[in-house]
Amino acid sequence: MKVVYVDVNRCLGCMSCQRVCIFHQARKCNGQTPNIWVSVDMDRRKIFTSTCLQCRSAACLKACPVGALSRDPETQAVVVNERVCVGCGVCVIACPFGNINMEPRIRVAAKCDLCGGSPECVQVCMAQALHFGDLNELAEIKRRQVRDKSRTTFLIRAVEKKDVTSE
């Protein structure tokens, strides 16, 4: 099945994905919170982006006591039926990654639904860190990165990130 996956090494933290996701949610009148999150840690200078992995054995789906979560037959995404959801938040507790959350205005579960098969976040990821495809493509990308890097950088002493400003 196809999912949105993040090649974290390519993410520069531009936030475009998060922003179009907000626009997309706003269009559905679902509120204004994204379902993909770019987190920039200024202290450690780290960027981390995550979104729902549409797990094969989804903890959120299993945990939902009212059957509000289901698999979309077309995209295989785990989707929320907002009319059934009671807003208990058990799915949020169950998800090991924090990739499902409560929509703050109407207090129902909110998560990535792959935009029905054409995820907008992927369209706007100009760094090409986000892809829509089989997760094994990511594995291949990572193998390629190791291969490419091993020719060049392993010979070069890595420069440690440090605070480089006086005062």
Add this chain to the structure above:
Amino acid sequence: MKERTVVSNGTVKTLCRMCNTRCSIDVVVQDGIMTDILPGRGNPVNDGRICPRGKTALEHFYHRERIRRPLKRMSDGSFIAIDREQALDEIAACMADLKAGYGARSVGVWKGEGVGFLQQEGYVRRFIHGFGSPNYFSNDSSCFNGRYLGNRLVTGFWNPYPHFAAARLILLLGSNPPVCHPPFMKEFADARSKGARLVVIDPRLNPIGCWADIFAQPRPGTDGALAWGLIHLLIKSGRYDRDFVDRFTVGFEKIAAYAERFTPAVVEAESGIYADVVRTIADMLIECLPKVSIYMGTGLEHHENGVNNIRAITILSCLCGALDIDCGLYWPEKMPLADLSPRREQLLSGPRPIGADRFPVLYDFTGEGHTMTAMDYMLGLGEYPLKGLLITAANPVVTHPDTLKVERALQNLDLLVVNDFFLTRTARLAHYILPAETFLERSEIHCNIKYHRVYLTRKVAEIPGIHNEYRLWHDLAHRLGFGEESFPWETEDDVNQYLLAPSELSLEDLEAHPEGIVYQPVRFRKHETTPLPTPSGKVEFASRYLKALGFPEIPEYIQPLHIREHSEEYPFLLTTGARMTLFYHSRHQNIAKFRLIHTRAEVEIHPDDAAGLGIADGETVCLTSRLGSIEVAARIVHRAELRRGVVEVYHGWEDHPANILTFGDVNDPISGFPLLKAVPVRIEKKSFQLDFRPEASGREDDLI
């Protein structure tokens, strides 16, 4: 008046123009309505992706506030809609009167960013020179030209878009490419995945700084010291490209002698970047040369010595041997197009525009006037009066330094015509407002010099009653009697045909390839066989041209004013112009979606500075420079995000014009650029401002 699309159902492939990058897009049309914008494929510029700004372009086109009819300002200040023919007749009559009374040079044009460059700039230049006035102005007086001149003076050309993906070391100075040039991100990521290093130098930590190997926060305006420090270490190491220097450069001894004083300790004292970090960067340069990409953003050009700092950095690239290689200072070859702008030789023999005497270099290289000097001419303080101004898609009241003076100057005009999409602050001062077309309504030729590609953009839709810019200049020129010679073509398609004539391509070829056609294969190291377009034909480390004009021939470093004369009254340094992802200068603030993200104007301030002033996050503060003051909410940033003592306000806010604070009279002597990145200001909690309100006078005790 209903919008019409060229096809009623399907997809139209064209180029986006929500910024100047011009990515390929597919516009989806359903039942005569444009419904979505998808990334276009096959164009290496965007490689199948677009940015959120481009994705939202339809909200710009269909915006309910768009000006759809010409407006005329009445004596009471209100606007009434008038017929286009009447508006053009009246404007032409007024221009003719001004020409008869004060000479043609009393009328100028000002081309903004909103409609684009290249062809659009050609129309405007053609129009005003056909009218007989040399006074062409543009937004380039305070953006782009500083870097353009800095590079042109050294190498004779400037291509702002190197092929970063081929670099082993990318050095970014004063730039935030993920926000201002989104397509760069792919190339950076490609380079990084092949093991390239990244060094970011900026007083403000952007996410890309988090992604870098080295991030350093210099004091604003001291990039020249860093450049000279690196030149010093590079020459000392003996690892610079000696063969290149011997064969293709002039003035090496002069820069070698000058660089000696810039030891790492001196660089640290000037810029605040630790000496060992300067050495580390130099080591990285030495290790990776010639495969280095050194890219400068606008952060460098808005200083009193901006051009020379830029020249010093360009020289550094050349010493690394990065001239005309893929990732370095790659020398693009132009598409053979017919001339639209009047020829430079004709231009230089005629009367010189406003500012050409003060900033001759700017005029020699770009053939345009200096907007900040033009303000004096509008106010009657120049050599002759500037009485009429036609502004197309520019908003100088917001984006030009010294807002209050700009307002006074524009209000002093006998004729102000603004051609724009929306009722901007500038348009509100106009006598006539004309509706402008968006990129979706016109067909024009676009060249990308990085990939040597030429494109034809497609007209996707039209709004009856709104005419394209070509028709505007065409119709006005015909009314003023020089239409036959300057604008003989009936439609934009005819112009496109004329432009393509010297090439082997036809409009049909370009229509068949919306992803662009390579007009010439990209070649490198051309300077080995062809002289560079500088006076000496070589890379000019020392410029005799500048020496003849009375400037130092090498790009000497001058300590910024704020270090030389630290002001107790204005202890903070305001930097403006850091880009916001969704806005483009003053544009797009009226797109409702974007305001979900960029909700309000803010001044970014370091937590220690805020604590010292007793300012809480979100509190309204008053920023004051010697020219004026604005009130804006404070945003206390992470302590790593800004250098202490530096505050930042976005330059494009319509309702909080940061340019009220900036100076139009502190200029780089070569480019004439204003000081925008280190403006001395003071910050106060808003409560201290209450005593300026008339009803509060003499009652301070009650209020505090």
